Amino acid sequence: MDTVWGNTNKLFFKVNPSLKFLLVSSLFILYLFVTNLNTMIWTALLFFILYFFVGGLSGKWSFWFVILTLIVSLFSASAMIFFGKGSSVLFQKGLILITRESLARGILLGLRTFTFSLIGMVFATTTQPVPFFYSLMQQLNVPARYAYGFMAAFRMIPMMAEEFVKIRQAMRVRGMNRQKGLNEFCKRMTRYCISMLAQSIRRAQRTAIAMEAKRFSMTAERTYYYKINWSKKDIYFVLIIFCTVTLGFVLSNVLPITPYTNVLDH
């Protein structure tokens, strides 16, 4: 597993998690309104470059992840490419009708999904859950019960994994994994779901009762074990994202790669 994570000493690991979260979320709104194919091509390219510099995964993992994401993102645009509306036909066979307009639109959609996946990956690989939820409490005033709820829940995932293995072993030792057929498969799945969920609910309940017994969230004022603060690195972070975004828009005007400046035009 030690090869999954690259250098964790990078700048993005030290940025305030709330700021990172808010900025990343606002990018969605921004790119939702971009209909210029050139902008999207340049933006995807720039975030692709940025990803390799700031992302948390090590080289090999990053590479395969990016390739897979790109393929998958273009898959997601396939309906628009093959069956979208448009007038100048490029290819037609049966129901498939690829037009210049639908192709441009499809590529824009694919690249947009690709960009969001990259941004999401940068966020996910450089943000640890515990500092993230501490920061949500301290900077965005998220109520402690929700934030601690998340942190407690994250701690339960390894227990669930362990439980899953145990249930599987218990079923195997009783010969419950040998029956074939769809009906048996459904029954087996239900058995897993019910037992896993019931156990998780019981565990969550016990944890909550234990927390309340220790007077959790009884006082309005509380102190934090980890203090998440602002630093100069936050400014660098904002500047990097701002430059990447702006450069995308500027380059699309200076060096347009395609003639499609508005894919919604017919």
Next chain:
Amino acid sequence: MAHEKSRNLKLNLTDILVTIVIALVFGLVFRLMGPVYDLVQPLGIHLDALLYGIWFIAAPFAALLIRKPGVAFLAETAAALAEMLFAGSGGVINLYYGLLQGAFSEAIFAAWRYKKFSIGVASLSAFAALIASIILDAGYAYLPLLAGWNLILYIVFRLIGSILLSGLFPYALVKGLEKTGVTQSLRPVTKEDYDVLK
């Protein structure tokens, strides 16, 4: 009268923790379903839309289980946030879809004033989440610019998927959980429960 008031609908720590744990489980399911969903997309005939319904499951499941206001919204949003933190494909997109789907699902349970938790209401909440996803897709994926037959196929597939996977399936799961007895301590106490004690 005192009984009516004692139907305490405020979320306590147990409700929140149980909801978030469930949401995290579904967040993990969403993350693992992501690649499957992506792989059935390239045909362009929306086979993926049949699977899409699973992404609506957190809200109706949590609401059927805990039966309090706010649970559906919290569950769906938390599941979306979890998917984002697990680096699901699409990243930040998930969060916005989760927020809106959760709000729409919640509205259905609110419309019945959190008193009816039947299979019909569960299916309606899945349907509401479907509407939310279509609203977002119309803006994000330019749905109106798809060929007519393709768009209809997309909506029909997604409708079937959402009712099956997020209406009937969570209902069946909760029914199964009721047999184990874990639900009794989660739900708000009702008048009938007090009547039993008389």
